[in-house]
Each structure stands twice: as C-alpha cells, then as structure tokens.
Ligand code: PEP
C-alpha cells in the first residue's frame with residue numbers, strides 16, 4: 001500500500017473501495033474587477049449558474065424524496081427558494097453592475113445574508129444559515145467551473161469510501177447506502193454526531209483524520225477499518241485479502257457474541273446489571289430489541305430533526321416514539337427531549353453562536369420555545385399509553401429547569417385531556433447528569449426527579465474543557481481522568497442514598513474497560529449502543545463486583561487517566577485474560 005492515514009475509529013466494520021472525495025467547502029474567491037463592457041456577459045454567467053443550480057437541486061430533491069422521504073427532501077425546497085429570492089438575486093446583480101465579477105458579487109451577498117440570518121431572533125431564520133452555505137458552495141462551484149460533486153452521483157454498487165471534511169445535514173440525507181460502503185472525515189471524534197449516526201446506520205466510519213481531504217486526490221482505492229481508525233491507501237491485493245479475512249473473523253466474533261443475547265447480565269458473584277440500548281433512530285428499534293437489551297436507556301430524539309427543513313409534528317413524533325416503545329414490548333424506554341444545538345445540528349442548519357456548546361441548546365431552547373416543546377411532550381404522553389415511557393431532560397444545570405419542564409408537562413397533559421386524546425399522566429421524569437454543575441449539585445435534584453442518567457460524553461467535555469468534536473484534542477478526551485471518576489462516583493452514591501435509579505448512557509458505558517470501571521464505581525445500569533450490548537454483557541459475566549470495586553478504587557486513587565487505565569487493564573486482564581482487549585478498538 002502507498003500509505004496509511006490514522007484517524008479515530010467511529011463505527012466498526014471494514015470497507016474496501018474507491019475513494020470518493022467530496023470537497024464541499026466554500027472555494028477561495030479572488031477579488032476580480034471587470035470592465036464595463038463585460039457586465040452583460042457576467043450577468044448572463046450568473047443566471048446560467050443559478051439555473052444550473054436550480055436544476056441540480058431539483059434532481060437531488062427528487063432522488064432524496066425517493067430514498068429518504070418527503071420531509072428530508074424539503075431541505076432542498078428551502079434551498080431552491082433561496083436561489084429564487086428576488087432581493088438576493090437583485091443584490092448580486094447590483095454588485096456586478098458596479099464592476100464586480102459574478103462569483104465575488106455572489107459571495108459578498110451571501111456573507112451579508114448569512115450575518116443577517118445568524119443574528120435573527122427567530123430560530124427558523126437562524127437555521128437557514130446552513131442552507132445558505134450549501135447554496136453558496138453549489139453556485140460558486142458552478143461559477144468557477146469546478147466539479148459540482150454530490151454523494152448521490154455515485155452509482156449504486158460502487159462501494160465507495162466517502163472522504164469529506166465533515167458531514168452536513170444536507171449531505172447526510174443524500175447518502176446512498178447502496179453506493180457508499182464507508183465514511184471518512186477530517187473532522188469529528190468518536191462522540192460527535194457523525195460518528196453516532198454512522199453507528200446507527202451500520203456504516204463503517206473513521207473520523208478525525210484531519211488532512212485526508214487534502215492528502216487524497218479521489219483517484220485512490222482504500223481500505224477503511226472502522227475498528228482501528230486506519231485508512232490504507234492504494235492497498236496491494238495481499239493487503240485486501242488480509243482485511244477481507246479480518247472482516248470475516250469480525251463477523252464470526254459477532255456471531256459468537258450474539259448467542260449472549262439470551263443470557264443474563266450477571267456478575268460471577270451474582271450481582272445483576274441492567275443493560276439497556278441507546279437508540280438514535282426509530283428504525284433501529286426492532287434490531288436493538290434483539291440485542292439482548294432490557295429496554296432503551298437513551299433515545300436521542302434530535303435525529304428526528306437533523307437534516308430536516310421543518311420540525312416533525314406531534315403525529316410524526318408520536319409514531320416514532322410508539323415504534324420504539326412497541327419494539328421493546330413493555331420494557332422501560334427512556335426518551336430524551338430534544339437536545340438540539342452544540343454539534344446536534346439544528347433544522348437544516350449549523351449552530352451560529354460563538355460558543356454553541358455553551359449556548360442556547362437542549363433544555364434551554366425547549367423551555368424558551370414552549371410551543372415547540374409542548375408538541376414533543378404531548379407526543380411522549382400519548383406514546384406512553386403503549387408501554388413504560390420515561391422522559392429525560394438533557395443538559396440540565398439547575399432544578400429550576402426541571403420544575404419549569406414539569407409545568408409544561410402538566411400543561412401538555414391538560415391540553416390532551418381537553419382534546420379528549422388518549423395519554424398517560426404518570427410518566428417518570430428524570431435528568432441527564434452531564435454537566436459538572438448537575439454532578440456536583442446532584443443532591444439538589446433528588447426531590448424533583450425519578451432518575452439520573454450520567455451522560456459521560458458531555459460530562460467529560462465540560463469537566464475537562466475539551467471539545468468532544470475536536471480531532472486535535474481527541475487524546476485529551478479522557479473519561480478516566482480522576483475528576484470525571486469522582487463526579488460519577490458522587491452521583492451514584494447520592495442516587496443510591498435517595499433510592500433513585502441511576503444509569504450511565506454515555507459512550508463510556510459501551511467500552512468494556514470503562515464499563516468494568518463503572519461497575520466498580522457502583523453503577524448497576526448501563527445503556528450502550530445496541531452492538532455493544534453483547535460485548536458489555538461478556539464483561540459483566542466475566543467479572544465479580546469485588547474485583548471491579550478494587551479496580552475502581554485504584555483508578556480513582558490514580559493521579560492521571562493513563563495510570564487509571566493501567567490499573568483497570570491489569571485487573572481486567574487478570575480475571576478475563578488479555579484477549580478481552582479485542583474488537584472495536586475502543587478498549
Ligand atoms: C452524553 O452526553 O453522554 C450523552 C449520552 O448524550 P449525547 O452524546 O447525545 O450528548
């Protein structure tokens with residue numbers, strides 16, 4: 001092979017195929033002044049590009065409607081209406097008439113509009129910034145005569161390795177699973193939402209490659225190993241054969257693990273651990289239910305919104321939640337209210353705040369938009385008729401937020417009653433413990449909530465001040481840092497003291513070594529990616545709580561994450577053998 005690029009393993013599996021390079025970025029535009037007599041030609045060039053962009057969007061729209069559905073296709077209607085906007089086109093024409101080249105004129109107007117939308121008070125307008133950026137890229141590529149790539153251009157059966165800087169919602173909805181075998185991105189980390197979505201879709205993925213789009217030309221072949229984060233460029237036939245063999249072995253190991261689905265998650269000293277699944281898309285529910293999970297510990301509802309032009313209405317949400325509840329047949333299903341913002345891309349757009357992770361997101365946004373939140377709460381209370389729905393609030397920092405949410409939940413119940421709709425009132429309400437504030441002050445919540453669920457992805461991010469999506473910081477994102485372990489321990493102890501249910505639903509729970517540590521810290525409920533259910537069950541069945549407690553004590557006492565990891569590794573290998581560290585590269 002020519003060379004290897006190493007990124008962060010994001011979604012397991014091996015894919016071999018041609019590289020499809022998708023450079024979907026705003027190209028560099030030179031400041032070009034044109035002569036007076038060139039103005040008519042430049043105006044004509046602008047209109048040709050706008051017309052071609054319209055045609056392209058119409059084609060994509062049709063394709064997406066067919067492959068993903070009408071709601072997803074509506075993004076492209078938004079983009080087409082931007083291109084049709086008389087004010088926008090008029091502003092570009094005016095600049096061309098002042099002797100600016102078409103591409104520069106178009107870029108300037110798009111920047112102005114982006115700022116205008118970004119400052120708008122109404123979220124729907126702010127969300128349009130992402131669509132504006134998509135439109136800008138498309139038209140500029142056409143004006144500069146650069147290839148106007150689209151993932152949908154890849155013929156079915158290509159088995160392409162899609163290499164791109166990052167996945168935007170409009171790119172995500174265009175992904176054709178029959179054409180793409182794997183995804184590799186420069187940006188992102190294991191806990192960023194591209195990675196979570198790839199795992200949900202079962203597409204092998206590597207994120208955080210940093211420079212892959214610069215280093216590749218798009219003419220290469222590659223092996224993508226989503227378990228180790230390795231992208232092997234132009235592999236030899238022997239390389240490909242050896243990876244195919246590895247893929248076969250992974251498949252066999254998977255089969256071995258599947259037989260665990262029917263067995264109990266119980267430690268060697270007889271302590272039962274409840275293993276639930278994280279479900280990101282309603283379509284995953286049926287498969288997740290066969291993984292051996294005892295219910296859903298986290299359903300991320302924002303994926304109903306990502307990549308869409310409009311929020312799902314009450315009926316659609318009701319159907320989505322009901323599908324998951326029914327798939328789990330009476331077992332608990334914890335559904336988290338919208339966690340939009342941060343890197344959970346809002347409707348058809350990008351976050352536009354200076355600090356989106358510290359910004360107007362999740363419960364903050366829902367409480368400020370009671371109508372939008374009310375729709376979700378009503379859908380949840382209605383879905384609860386079909387099973388054991390529990391409602392969970394994200395990014396909570398103070399109990400006031402819980403009280404405000406409860407008032408809105410009561411209001412939702414009154415609205416449904418007035419309408420004569422069927423619903424359940426006695427739904428449990430809990431919170432994610434995913435900010436240091438909530439963890440340190442978790443005792444302030446105990447009288448107002450029925451359960452805690454520790455979200456380690458954000459808890460690590462906020463405790464260590466390490467952006468979870470920044471590939472340059474990936475090695476500093478250390479869940480085993482003593483500060484994180486102490487916050488988790490404190491939360492568990494408080495919950496147990498007050499007889500509250502407490503689970504861990506962040507990525508940490510899915511990784512065998514970390515799951516071992518969590519059990520040692522006192523956690524008895526874990527919610528993990530469906531594929532990790534058997535992997536974690538294998539650990540549970542191979543350890544005793546006594547050994548886990550001793551290991552966790554050593555980890556908490558360690559001065560650094562690396563020392564904590566070494567302490568855990570040696571003890572886990574001591575009881576289960578060194579070959580426990582196999583598989584998805586996450587141990
Ligand atoms: C978390 O923060 O750990 C979590 C489970 O939620 P998300 O990854 O969706 O932010």
Ligand code: MG
Nearest residue numbers: 434455457458
């Ligand atoms: Mg979170």
